[in-house]
Amino acid sequence: MSFRISVGGAAADAVRSALPKLVADRIASGITAQDGALWGPAAEDEASKRLGWTEAVAVSRPLVGEIVALRDDLRAAGVDHIVLAGMGGSSLAPEVITRTVGAHLTVLDSTDPGQVRAALADRLATSALVVSSKSGSTVETDSQRRVYEQAFRDAGIDPVGRIIVVTDPGSPLDASAREAGYRVFNAGPNVGGRYSALTAFGLVPSGLAGVDIAEILDEAETIELSLAVDTDENPGLILGAAIAATSPRRDKLAIVADGTHIVGFADWAEQLIAESTGKEGTGILPVVLELGAPELAAPPADLQVVRLVDDAGDEVFPHGAPDEIRVSGTLGAQLLVWEYATAVAGLLLGINPFDQPDVESAKIAARGLLDQRPAPEPAAFVSNGIEVRGTPDVIGASSDLASALEVLFEELPADGYVSIQAYLDRVDHPEFAKLRDLIAARSGRPVTFGWGPRFLHSTGQFHKGGPAVGVFLQLTARTDEDLEIPERPFTFGELIAAQASGDASVLAAHGRPVLTLTLTDPATQLASIVDALG
Numbered sequence: 192m193s194f195r196i197s198v199g200g201a202a203a204d205a206v207r208s209a210l211p212k213l214v215a216d217r218i219a220s221g222i223t224a225q226d227g228a229l230w231g232p233a234a235e236d237e238a239s240k241r242l243g244w245t246e247a248v249a250v251s252r253p254l255v256g257e258i259v260a261l262r263d264d265l266r267a268a269g270v271d272h273i274v275l276a277g278m279g280g281s282s283l284a285p286e287v288i289t290r291t292v293g294a295h296l297t298v299l300d301s302t303d304p305g306q307v308r309a310a311l312a313d314r315l316a317t318s319a320l321v322v323s324s325k326s327g328s329t330v331e332t333d334s335q336r337r338v339y340e341q342a343f344r345d346a347g348i349d350p351v352g353r354i355i356v357v358t359d360p361g362s363p364l365d366a367s368a369r370e371a372g373y374r375v376f377n378a379g380p381n382v383g384g385r386y387s388a389l390t391a392f393g394l395v396p397s398g399l400a401g402v403d404i405a406e407i408l409d410e411a412e413t414i415e416l417s418l419a420v421d422t423d424e425n426p427g428l429i430l431g432a433a434i435a436a437t438s439p440r441r442d443k444l445a446i447v448a449d450g451t452h453i454v455g456f457a458d459w460a461e462q463l464i465a466e467s468t469g470k471e472g473t474g475i476l477p478v479v480l481e482l483g484a485p486e487l488a489a490p491p492a493d494l495q496v497v498r499l500v501d502d503a504g505d506e507v508f509p510h511g512a513p514d515e516i517r518v519s520g521t522l523g524a525q526l527l528v529w530e531y532a533t534a535v536a537g538l539l540l541g542i543n544p545f546d547q548p549d550v551e552s553a554k555i556a557a558r559g560l561l562d563q564r565p566a567p568e569p570a571a572f573v574s575n576g577i578e579v580r581g582t583p584d585v586i587g588a589s590s591d592l593a594s595a596l597e598v599l600f601e602e603l604p605a606d607g608y609v610s611i612q613a614y615l616d617r618v619d620h621p622e623f624a625k626l627r628d629l630i631a632a633r634s635g636r637p638v639t640f641g642w643g644p645r646f647l648h649s650t651g652q653f654h655k656g657g658p659a660v661g662v663f664l665q666l667t668a669r670t671d672e673d674l675e676i677p678e679r680p681f682t683f684g685e686l687i688a689a690q691a692s693g694d695a696s697v698l699a700a701h702g703r704p705v706l707t708l709t710l711t712d713p714a715t716q717l718a719s720i721v722d723a724l725g
C-alpha cells in the first residue's frame with residue numbers, strides 16, 4: 192500500500208464527524224477537477240489558478256527524460272556537485288527527496304555570509320547551480336545566483352554551462368536567464384510554490400543530484416485515484432479532517448518522524464501547512480519534533496500529534512489506538528496526500544489555502560531597511576557579549592539575559608507557542624537547534640525552531656497571519672567576514688540583518704513580544720543562553 196493512515200482519540204472523532212459531509216459535498220473530485228469555488232467566493236479567483244498540482248504527475252512525466260539527459264551531460268562535463276539556490280517551496284521538496292534516497296544536494300536557502308561563502312568554497316570547479324524561483328524575484332535566490340555567476344567567472348568557468356534555471360514562464364528570471372543563455376525549465380504557473388513538489392521545482396534539482404525521479408512520480412501516481420474519489424476511504428479527506436476538524440480545535444500539529452524511511456518530511460510539511468492555513472487569525476501551526484521532545488511526554492490539550500511511522504496498519508480506526516494520527520507510505524504518495532489534506536484543511540478552516548498575504552510584509556520591511564539604512568538601534572544591554580534587544584514589554588522589565596527570557600515566556604498565553612528564529616549558519620552551527628527542546632521543557636508550551644531567512648518562507652506567514660499567540664526569540668550574529676552581492680547596493684551580511692530586523696518590526700507591529708539576541712561569537716555564546724535558561 193503506497194499510503195496508510197490510522198487515527199485515534201480526538202482525531203478519530205474529527206474524522207467521524209467531518210468526513211460524511213466532505214464526501215457528500217464531493218470535495219475530493221472537486222479539488223481534482225480544479226474547482227476553485229470550493230473555498231468560497233473570496234478565494235475563488237486565486238484558487239482557480241492554483242490547483243494544477245492535482246495533475247502534476249502527468250504534466251511532469253515528459254520532464255524526466257530531459258532532466259536525465261541534462262544530468263548525463265553535466266556528468267560528462269565533470270560536474271559532480273549540485274547546489275540549489277531557492278527558498279521555501281522552491282527548495283524544501285528537493286531537500287526531502289534527495290535526503291530520503293541519500294543523494295547529495297547542497298541546499299543553499301540562506302543569506303548568512305558564512306554559509307554562502309562555505310558553499311562557494313565547496314567544489315566550485317565541479318559544481319552546477321540550480322536557481323529555482325517561481326516568481327523569479329526572490330531576493331535571496333537572486334543574490335545567490337549573482338554570487339555564483341561571479342564566482343564561476345572568477346574561476347574561468349562559463350556560467351552558461353553551470354547554471355540551470357527553474358522558473359515560471361514570463362517571470363523576470365525567465366527572461367534574463369534565456370537572454371544569458373542558461374538552460375531553463377518552466378513549471379506551470381497554475382501551481383503555487385508550496386504545492387510544487389511534483390513539478391519541475393521538486394524534480395529538476397533532485398534528478399540532477401541523482402534521484403530516480405520517475406520512481407517518485409510512480410509513487411504519487413499509485414495514490415492519485417484514491418485521492419480523487421468521493422469515498423470515506425479517501426486518505427486526503429481523512430488526513431485533512433484529522434488535522435483540521437478536532438473539536439475543540441487542536442491548532443498545533445506535532446509532526447514526528449517515528450520509524451519512517453523518509454528523511455526531513457516534517458520540514459516540507461511545515462511550510463505547506465503553515466503557509467497555507469496560517470491567516471485571518473486562524474491556522475494550524477506545525478511543530479516539528481524529534482522523538483524524546485518534551486511536548487510528546489505529555490502533549491498539551493491543543494497539540495495534535497501525527498507520527499510518520501514505518502507501517503500505520505490497514506485499519507483507519509484501529510481498536511484501542513492512541514490519541515494520535517499515524518501515517519506511512521512512499522515519499523511520492525505522501526507528498527500528494529498532504530497536498531490534498533492541506534487543501535481540505537483550508538476548506539474546514541474557512542480560509543484560502545493558496546495565498547500568503549502576510550509574507551510580503553516582512554519583505555517590504557527588510558527592503559525599507561536596506562533602502563534607508565537607519566542607524567542600528569542600540570542594545571538595551573549586553574550580557575556576556577550578547578547584545579539584547581526586544582519589544583518594550585520584554586526588555587523594559589529585564590536587566591539580564593535570564594530575566595529577559597523569563598519575561599518572554601511570561602508573555603505566553605495559555606494557548607501560546609514559542610518561535611525560535613535562528614538567523615545563523617545552519618551548516619556551521621546545527622547545535623543551536625537543541626535550544627528547542629530546552630525551551631519547550633522550560634516554557635511548557637509547543638516550540639518551533641526555524642533557521643532564518645528560510646523559515647520566513649514557511650512558518651513566517653503563520654507568525655503574522657495566524658492566531659496572535661506566539662512569542663518570538665530571534666538569534667542573529669554580527670559578522671566580521673561579510674560577502675558582497677555583485678551589482679547590489681547591499682552585502683549578504685546587511686541583507687540577513689535587514690531580514691531579521693524587518694521581521695521583528697512586523698511582529699512587534701502585530702503586538703507580539705520579540706526578544707532579539709545578537710551573538711558576537713556564536714560558537715561560545717550558545718552556552719550563555721543555555722545557562723540563562725536555568
Ligand SMILES: O=P(O)(O)OC[C@H]1O[C@H](O)[C@H](O)[C@@H](O)[C@@H]1O
Nearest residue numbers: 279280281324325326329384648
Ligand atoms: O519560488 P519563489 O517565487 O522564489 O518563492 C519562494 C517562496 O517565497 C515566498 O515565501 C512564498 O510565500 C513561498 O510560497 C515560496 O515558496
